[in-house]
Every structure is written in structure tokens, then in C-alpha cells.
Amino acid sequence: MKPRIGVITFPGSLDDRDARRAVRVMGGEPVALWHGDSDLQGADAVILPGGFSYGDYLRTGAIAHFARIMDTVREHAEHGGPVLGICNGFQILCEAGLLPGALVRNRSLSFVCRQVHVRVDSDRTPFTRDLRLGTVLDVPVKHGEGQFVADTETLARLEEQGQVVFRYCSPAGDLGDEWNPNGATDHIAGVANPRGNVVGLMPHPEHAVDPDTGPTGGRALFESLLASFVPAAS
Amino acid sequence: MSEPLHRALGLTDEEHGRVVETLEREPNTAELAMYAAMWSEHCSYKSSKVHLRELPTEGPHILVGPGEDAGVVDLGEGLACVFKMESHSHPSAIEPYQGAATGVGGIVRDVLSMGARPVAILDPLRFGPLEEPRNRWLMSGVVAGIGGYGNCIGIPTVGGEVKFAEAHGANPTVNAMCVGFAPADRVIHAQAEVGAQLVLIGSRTGRDGIGGVSVLASRTLEEGSDEQRPSVQIGDPFAEKLLIEACLEMIESGLLSGLQDLGGAGITCAVSESAARGGTGAEIDLDAIPLREPGMEPFEILTSESQERMLAILRPESFGPVKAVCERWGLEHRVIGRATPEEGVRVMSRGKVVAEVPARSLADEGPTYDRPMSPPREQDDLLADDPADQPATVAERESLLRLLGSPNVASKRWVYEQYDSLVGGNTLAGPGSDAALIRIEGTRRAVAVSTDGNGRYGHLDPYLGGAHAVAESARNVACAGARPLAITNCLNFGNPERPEVMWAFRQTIDGMGEACRALGTPVTGGNVSFYNESGDSAIWPTPVVGMLGLIEEYGRRVGMAFTAGNAVYVLGETLPELGGSEYAEAILGTVSGRPPALDLDRESALIRLLVDGAQEGVLAGAHDCSDGGLAVTLAESAMAGDCGFGVSLPDEDLPPHVALFSESASRAVVSVEPERVEAFEALAARQEVPFARLGETGGAVMVFDGLFELPVEEARNVYESAIPTLMRRKTPAA
Numbered sequence: 001m002k003p004r005i006g007v008i009t010f011p012g013s014l015d016d017r018d019a020r021r022a023v024r025v026m027g028g029e030p031v032a033l034w035h036g037d038s039d040l041q042g043a044d045a046v047i048l049p050g051g052f053s054y055g056d057y058l059r060t061g062a063i064a065h066f067a068r069i070m071d072t073v074r075e076h077a078e079h080g081g082p083v084l085g086i087c088n089g090f091q092i093l094c095e096a097g098l099l100p101g102a103l104v105r106n107r108s109l110s111f112v113c114r115q116v117h118v119r120v121d122s123d124r125t126p127f128t129r130d131l132r133l134g135t136v137l138d139v140p141v142k143h144g145e146g147q148f149v150a151d152t153e154t155l156a157r158l159e160e161q162g163q164v165v166f167r168y169c170s171p172a173g174d175l176g177d178e179w180n181p182n183g184a185t186d187h188i189a190g191v192a193n194p195r196g197n198v199v200g201l202m203p204h205p206e207h208a209v210d211p212d213t214g215p216t217g218g219r220a221l222f223e224s225l226l227a228s229f230v231p232a233a234s
Numbered sequence: 235m236s237e238p239l240h241r242a243l244g245l246t247d248e249e250h251g252r253v254v255e256t257l258e259r260e261p262n263t264a265e266l267a268m269y270a271a272m273w274s275e276h277c278s279y280k281s282s283k284v285h286l287r288e289l290p291t292e293g294p295h296i297l298v299g300p301g302e303d304a305g306v307v308d309l310g311e312g313l314a315c316v317f318k319m320e321s322h323s324h325p326s327a328i329e330p331y332q333g334a335a336t337g338v339g340g341i342v343r344d345v346l347s348m349g350a351r352p353v354a355i356l357d358p359l360r361f362g363p364l365e366e367p368r369n370r371w372l373m374s375g376v377v378a379g380i381g382g383y384g385n386c387i388g389i390p391t392v393g394g395e396v397k398f399a400e401a402h403g404a405n406p407t408v409n410a411m412c413v414g415f416a417p418a419d420r421v422i423h424a425q426a427e428v429g430a431q432l433v434l435i436g437s438r439t440g441r442d443g444i445g446g447v448s449v450l451a452s453r454t455l456e457e458g459s460d461e462q463r464p465s466v467q468i469g470d471p472f473a474e475k476l477l478i479e480a481c482l483e484m485i486e487s488g489l490l491s492g493l494q495d496l497g498g499a500g501i502t503c504a505v506s507e508s509a510a511r512g513g514t515g516a517e518i519d520l521d522a523i524p525l526r527e528p529g530m531e532p533f534e535i536l537t538s539e540s541q542e543r544m545l546a547i548l549r550p551e552s553f554g555p556v557k558a559v560c561e562r563w564g565l566e567h568r569v570i571g572r573a574t575p576e577e578g579v580r581v582m583s584r585g586k587v588v589a590e591v592p593a594r595s596l597a598d599e600g601p602t603y604d605r606p607m608s609p610p611r612e613q614d615d616l617l618a619d620d621p622a623d624q625p626a627t628v629a630e631r632e633s634l635l636r637l638l639g640s641p642n643v644a645s646k647r648w649v650y651e652q653y654d655s656l657v658g659g660n661t662l663a664g665p666g667s668d669a670a671l672i673r674i675e676g677t678r679r680a681v682a683v684s685t686d687g688n689g690r691y692g693h694l695d696p697y698l699g700g701a702h703a704v705a706e707s708a709r710n711v712a713c714a715g716a717r718p719l720a721i722t723n724c725l726n727f728g729n730p731e732r733p734e735v736m737w738a739f740r741q742t743i744d745g746m747g748e749a750c751r752a753l754g755t756p757v758t759g760g761n762v763s764f765y766n767e768s769g770d771s772a773i774w775p776t777p778v779v780g781m782l783g784l785i786e787e788y789g790r791r792v793g794m795a796f797t798a799g800n801a802v803y804v805l806g807e808t809l810p811e812l813g814g815s816e817y818a819e820a821i822l823g824t825v826s827g828r829p830p831a832l833d834l835d836r837e838s839a840l841i842r843l844l845v846d847g848a849q850e851g852v853l854a855g856a857h858d859c860s861d862g863g864l865a866v867t868l869a870e871s872a873m874a875g876d877c878g879f880g881v882s883l884p885d886e887d888l889p890p891h892v893a894l895f896s897e898s899a900s901r902a903v904v905s906v907e908p909e910r911v912e913a914f915e916a917l918a919a920r921q922e923v924p925f926a927r928l929g930e931t932g933g934a935v936m937v938f939d940g941l942f943e944l945p946v947e948e949a950r951n952v953y954e955s956a957i958p959t960l961m962r963r964k965t966p967a968a
Binding site for chain 2: 011012014015017018021022050051052054055056057110111112113114140142144204206207210212213214
């Protein structure tokens with residue numbers, strides 16, 4: 001049976017259809033979830049997609065984390081279920097306290113939509129467990145508030161416990177301000193919770209699975225996730 | 235002595251007389267406001283109607299032509315494409331962020347109201363030179379507004395253009411185009427039937443935007459126009475996103491008989507147009523309309539242009555399910571009236587009739603004017619001053635670099651990186667391409683869309699300006715491998731009460747009409763924006779064309795980028811045509827001469843070759859040759875592919891700067907893999923398109939044999955840094 005991957009639609013979610021399509025393209029079974037429900041419909045993993053939930057008028061992700069389904073997502077995460085927050089979904093997971101840090105306005109003060117490279121810096125998550133450390137993925141970003149920030153202690157803890165999952169980098173994997181699209185602290189593009197099952201990232205892997213629409217650096221994340229549900233051959 | 239009310243609202247004394255004649259009495263304030271809005275230039279097209287009739291509007295694949303919210307084209311396989319372009323220049327000049335944002339919101343609702351899911355936005359923009367702080371403020375605000383709204387509603391912004399000219403300084407031009415897809419049998423018309431309920435869905439009605447069409451969009455901007463900021467509407471993209479999803483859900487469930495957006499002239503326009511179209515009357519109750527603030531007068535409610543509202547027309551038994559959909563999406567919804575068998579629109583408030591007028595008199599029977607026309611006196615002198623007569627004083631290499639750094643030609647990355655061009659997951663080619671390509675999900679088909687209009691050409695010869703806009707947009711679509719199908723347009727002009735403006739308008743229509751007929755691309759609708767002037771500064775005649783094309787197998791699409799090892803050709807003929815060119819303006823400092831001639835038979839042949847060449851797989855790359863001529867076209871393909879080339883110019887009779895920078899029409903640069911050269915040349919000969927093999931792609935340097943060499947990297951630095959460098963200059967707050 002194909003793994004069931006739930007994709008939550010909040011009012012103002014924009015990339016929910018795209019995330020469901022990516023799941024389908026990669027061989028999973030997409031399950032549309034509604035913010036007002038409390039049932040994950042048997043989903044093995046949950047994606048919080050990109051967009052501007054509730055218009056992001058208060059603060060990105062600040063209202064969405066009160067949605068009814070978030071209690072169920074929290075429970076799913078506590079039981080070790082995989083959760084992926086993309087862009088606005090990352091912001092919601094931070095607001096919900098499921099991930100450390102916060103995302104603030106890009107240093108340029110402008111929205112930015114472009115292809116970037118990210119380096120895999122942790123393989124302790126279901127989304128990267130099949131990837132070699134240092135692998136460079138070609139994926140797009142599109143956000144106005146994607147600058148990752150956290151206090152010094154948190155940053156130190158993230159590094160120490162291997163919770164930094166992705167960093168913006170050059171095509172060769174080198175770090176530098178010219179490769180960082182939003183001014184994120186330590187070039188951080190994505191982080192995980194201590195257990196590694198909850199991951200948030202600003203780039204959009206769901207927009208990088210189809211060669212007809214651009215580079216396909218997102219495929220590796222879905223492949224890794226889907227493979228994690230296949231029982232190991234004994 | 236105070237001005238009579240009808241004049242303050244923008245109606246002339248004669249128009250006021252007509253209202254009295256229609257009603258057989260003096261209109262009250264509410265009625266006068268309704269007529270002023272509906273008979274405004276913006277809503278009634280009173281100065282343009284007699285000329286617009288000359289445009290071809292019919293064709294085998296046209297499902298809906300002008301007159302509805304948006305045009306509809308048959309894409310085959312039971313699919314339809316809905317598309318339209320509109321202007322939001324006047325509000326953007328006063329409040330750039332909200333003006334541009336609500337322009338996007340409005341055009342998206344136009345497409346939605348035909349029952350289609352909006353899938354792409356394009357934004358043609360014109361500003362004054364970026365050396366001026368105010369122009370930088372305007373461009374920053376407009377681009378942020380388009381992004382701020384478009385990025386929040388899940389529709390990719392995939393293209394458009396940005397150009398600069400002194401004439402657009404006081405009056406920027408801000409157009410927005412939207413494309414949507416629907417099953418052909420589900421396209422809906424905003425048409426009432428007797429007994430139908432009129433349900434207002436979405437945001438509350440407030441005082442914003444009152445007089446938007448009559449005061450802002452139908453008059454020139456004068457000193458102190460900043461005081462008109464309250465007439466600019468405020469956008470709420472989150473509400474728009476909910477409206478889009480809720481309306482599409484209702485349409486898919488077959489709950490609606492019609493859907494109309496509330497834009498210019500608000501409820502008055504939506505109700506009177508739906509009623510007039512269905513041949514019914516309507517009765518509405520203002521007390522049922524949810525208001526944002528207490529104490530609004532009937533005339534304010536009737537003409538408010540508050541955004542993110544839709545009028546749904548439905549059979550009473552559908553109201554239950556419609557209510558359920560609205561509640562699920564958290565949208566306000568209220569029955570505000572019904573379609574009646576009588577002919578009039580009756581407006582009730584607190585149990586009293588506050589307005590009662592014939593629906594058709596508002597929507598269809600407004601005044602029309604055939605205004606006087608005459609060419610401007612200086613036109614002949616402008617045409618006679620041919621830049622090709624001037625000696626080239628700047629070396630070719632330097633000229634090319636300057637052109638690549640001229641904001642008209644330079645990379646628009648600064649603009650389009652602020653737009654989400656990816657959402658939806660169907661963008662096969664986005665900003666920076668000749669044409670954007672949007673895949674139709676579940677098929678192998680894609681539509682190609684391009685917007686074009688050359689202001690200098692319009693200024694020098696409005697007939698050619700109109701014709702070139704059609705030809706260039708068709709060529710752009712064909713370069714992607716798609717067959718051009720139909721156009722929408724936005725006709726941006728000055729004050730139609732001036733005979734020179736009206737003359738240019740008519741010339742533009744004639745040129746556009748001829749090109750549309752020759753290329754088989756009818757006009758499905760669009761928008762006229764007059765009064766783009768203030769004081770003694772009017773914009774150039776600026777027709778902008780939005781061309782729609784179809785490619786049946788998107789695996790055959792073609793891009794502009796060079797890859798190494800291919801043969802390079804120029805298609806078409808290069809003539810000594812520097813009139814109105816980018817070279818003439820950027821290097822010689824003159825906007826003069828006759829724009830390039832346009833032979834529409836040649837253009838058709840070129841388009842056929844590009845489409846067939848893509849279909850047969852003989853083209854590795856194709857790029858339209860226009861602004862900056864052959865040299866800029868080659869450089870753009872080189873930069874796009876990060877691949878140099880070596881070429882020699884074919885025509886030894888032309889001085890090098892003419893051969894490099896002439897903007898002769900009906901040309902394209904193509905690259906062909908070595909093993910396809912024979913097939914390609916045979917095809918070009920068969921289509922009777924002149925072609926010349928220039929050389930080959932490869933290396934990191936652009937080599938123009940016997941003239942100069944330029945590393946691709948050096949060109950790119952100039953091309954990419956021009957606009958960011960200008961925009962980094964300090965912009966004082968407005």
C-alpha cells in the first residue's frame with residue numbers, strides 16, 4: 001500500500017494542491033486535510049504547505065497554529081510521526097512551538113522568488129535519512145519572511161544536536177552571503193526538532209519534483225520520506 | 235456659486251439632460267450617482283465605442299468575444315481559456331501599492347466571474363526614467379503591490395514587461411492581465427433570469443473607492459491629486475483567495491446561474507449589467523448589504539468600489555448549498571435582491587424606493603461620442619528626422635554594452651523576483667522568456683502568453699504602434715512554439731477630448747485591426763484607459779496587446795537559450811530601420827524617424843515557420859528580435875544559456891551599427907543542432923522565409939567577426955546590474 005501523506009489546507013494556503021501533486025508524482029497517496037477537522041484520516045506523515053494562512057496579517061503562522069487540526073498534528077508529532085512544514089508551514093510549526101526559532105522579514109525587505117541551492121547538514125530526519133551529508137539540492141524559494149533567527153543559546157543547541165537540516169549554499173556546497181536569499185542566521189534554510197521527525201524549511205521541495213517546471217532537487221526529500229515507510233527487508 | 239452636482243460627479247450638462255429625458259423627471263442624488271458611474275468613460279467606453287467596432291472579434295475558436303467580463307477561447311479537448319487585460323494606472327499614480335494591488339484583484343475577479351480558475355497573471359508597466367526619485371518610488375510601490383496581492387492568492391505572476399519613458403513620468407501605466415482555465419461547457423455568463431436571487435458574497439461595503447471610475451479613471455490628474463487618495467480602493471488578498479476557492483466550489487457544484495464581480499461602479503454596475511444581459515429588471519434592498527461603517531448614504535453604497543465582493547445569481551433552491559460553501563470558507567453572504575419581470579432597477583432602503591431607473595439605460599444606452607480627430611502638427615517633422623542619417627559616433631562594442639544596460643532592455647530580475655511565478659506548479663516558462671508557458675494540467679497542452687507594446691512606435695506612428703504590438707506578441711508566442719490564437723488589449727491614451735489623442739487612438743485601432751486580421755488573432759475584449767495626462771504631460775499612445783497561443787504538445791516547446799555546438803540563424807530581412815529604435819534613443823539620444831515597416835505576409839510566414847519548426851523538432855532555440863535589434867537578441871540568448879557564439883553579419887551593404895541595431899520587424903534568431911540544419915533550411919525555404927546562417931554557438935565569448943568580442947560574463951554584469959543599481963539610489967518618502 002502506498003504511504004498516505006496528509007496535506008493540510010488552512011484558509012490562505014496556496015501550495016496545498018502543489019504539495020498533493022508532488023506526493024502523487026513521487027508515488028505516495030495524497031490526503032487532503034482541512035484545518036477545521038481533527039482527523040488525520042490515517043495519514044502516515046503530514047505536510048503543512050506554503051501560502052499566507054489567514055493572510056499573515058497578524059504575524060506569519062500566528063493564527064493558523066490555533067486551528068483545530070493542529071492539536072492532532074502535535075499528537076502525531078509526539079508519537080514520532082513525520083511532519084514537514086514548507087515555507088508558511090515552517091512558520092506555523094515555529095509559532096506552534098514544534099520547531100525552534102522564528103522567521104522574520106527578509107533582510108532585503110522584499111519578497112524573493114528564485115532558484116537556490118541548499119546543503120543537507122543532517123541525515124537524522126525521515127526526509128533526509130537516505131541522503132549523504134553535504135548533498136546539494138537545487139530548489140526554489142519564494143517568501144517575504146524567511147529569515148531564520150533564534151537566540152544564541154538556541155543556535156548553539158541546534159548545531160550541537162544536529163538540528164540544522166538545510167543551509168543555503170553555492171552550487172558546490174560552500175556557504176556565503178551571496179548564496180543566502182534572505183539573510184538567515186548561519187545560512188539556515190531548515191531545522192528539525194530534537195527527535196528529528198518534525199522538519200521545517202523555507203525552500204519549496206514540492207516545486208522541485210517535475211523536470212518540466214525546473215530543477216528537481218525536491219525529489220530526494222520525498223523519496224527519503226516514502227522509503228521510510230517501507231518495512232526493511234528481513 | 236457651487237458647481238451643480240451632476241458636474242461634480244463627472245456628467246456633462248447634455249448627459250444630465252439625457253438622464254432627465256430617460257426618467258422623464260429630475261434624478262435624485264442616488265440616481266445621479268448611478269448614471270455618473272455607469273456613463274463614465276471608464277464604464278461606458280463612450281469615446282471609444284464607435285472605433286472599437288472596427289476590430290475583428292470573430293474566429294472559429296472564439297467562444298465569447300467582447301462585452302462580457304472576459305473573452306473565452308476554445309483550447310480543444312473540451313477546455314476553454316478565459317483572459318483579459320485592464321488598466322489600473324490612475325489609482326497607481328496616486329497610491330502605487332494599493333492601486334497596483336487592487337488592479338490585480340480586479341482582473342482576477344473578471345476571469346473568475348466567467349467560471350474559470352485563474353492560473354496566471356502578467357503585468358505590463360510603464361514608468362518615467364528611474365533617475366527621478368518619484369519614478370523609483372512609483373515602481374517600488376507598484377511592484378510591491380502586485381507582489382503583495384498576487385503572491386497571497388495562489389496565482390503565479392509569469393510575465394509582463396517594464397519600460398521607461400519621460401512621457402510616463404507624471405502618468406505611469408499599470409496594466410494587469412489574467413488568464414484562467416475552465417471546462418468549455420462550464421463557462422458561465424452573468425445573466426439574470428426572472429426570480430433569480432442576487433447574493434452578495436465577500437467583503438463588506440465601505441466608503442473606499444467611491445467615485446473611482448468617474449473621478450479618478452475618467453479625468454486627467456491635476457495638481458493636488460494626492461487628495462484623491464480616499465478614492466483609491468484598499469485590497470485584501472486573503473479575502474480574494476477565499477472568494478476564489480468558494481466561487482469555484484459553487485461553480486463546480488452547478489449552484490450558480492451567473493457570477494459577476496464588483497469592480498468599477500460597484501453594485502450599480504453588477505446589478506444593472508446582469509439584469510440588462512438577461513433582459514430582466516432587478517430589485518435590491520440596501521438594508522441587506524453588510525456595511526463596514528454606519529451611516530452610509532444610498533449613493534455611497536450603490537457606487538462603492540470596495541474590493542473582494544462578488545454578486546452571485548442563483549435559483550432560490552440553491553441558496554442553502556451556497557450558504558454552506560460560504561460558511562465553510564468564512565465568507566459573508568447576503569441575499570440583496572432578486573431579478574424581476576419589470577424592466578427597471580429598483581433600489582429600496584428602509585422600506586422606501588430610493589432609486590428607480592431602466593437597467594438598459596444604465597448599462598447599454600449610455601452616450602457615445604464620435605470625437606474630432608486630427609494628427610498632431612509636429613508628427614511629420616518627427617517622422618522625417620531619420621536616425622539612420624546620423625553617423626555612428628560610439629563604437630559597436632560600447633553601443634551594445636550601453637543597450638544591455640539601458641533599463642528598457644536590461645534584465646527585469648529586480649521586478650520579477652518579487653513575484654511568485656511558481657505557485658500552481660504549471661509554469662513551464664516564466665518571467666524573462668519571450669512568452670510565458672502555462673501547462674494545462676492533465677493534458678500535454680500548454681498556453682503561451684506574451685504582452686507587448688512599443689511606446690516609441692506608438693508615439694511616432696500610432697498605426698504602426700498598434701500593428702507592431704500585435705505582430706511582436708504573436709512572434710513571441712510563436713518563438714515558444716505556440717500557435718497565436720487571440721488577443722486581449724489595453725489601450726492607454728491621453729485625453730480623448732483632444733483631437734490629436736483621438737486621432738492616435740483611431741490610427742492605433744486601424745493598425746491593430748489590420749494585424750489581427752492578417753495573423754488570424756481576433757480581439758476578445760480588453761480595456762480602454764483614457765485621460766492619462768496631467769498638465770501638459772500626456773503619455774505616448776500606448777496600446778498593449780496580450781496574446782494567447784496554444785501548443786498542443788508542450789514537450790515540443792522552444793526556449794531562447796543557446797547551447798554549445800549549434801548553428802545560429804537570423805530569420806527575416808534586416809533593413810536600415812533605426813527609426814524609433816532603442817539604439818536611436820539610448821545612443822543617439824533621439825526618439826524620431828519612421829518605425830520599422832511591417833509586412834504582415836512576411837510576419838505570418840515567420841510565425842508559421844517558428845510554429846512548424848518547433849512542431850517538427852528542428853529548432854534548438856528561438857528568440858524574438860525586437861528592442862535593440864540583432865545584437866541584443868544574440869546577447870540575450872547567449873546570457874540565457876551561458877554560452878557564447880561566433881557570428882559574422884550577412885549584409886555587407888549596411889553599416890555595422892545599422893546591421894547590429896536596426897529593429898526591422900518579422901525577424902527572429904534561431905539555433906539549430908548540426909544534424910537538423912538540412913531539415914531546418916528546407917522548411918524555411920518552403921515557408922518562404924529569408925534566412926541567413928550567421929555562425930555557431932559555443933565558448934564563453936560573443937564574437938562578432940571583424941567587429942568586436944565581448945565575454946558573456948561582462949555582458950551579463952551590465953545587463954543584470956543596471957536596474958538594481960538605479961533602484962539602490964536613495965528614494966525619499968513620497
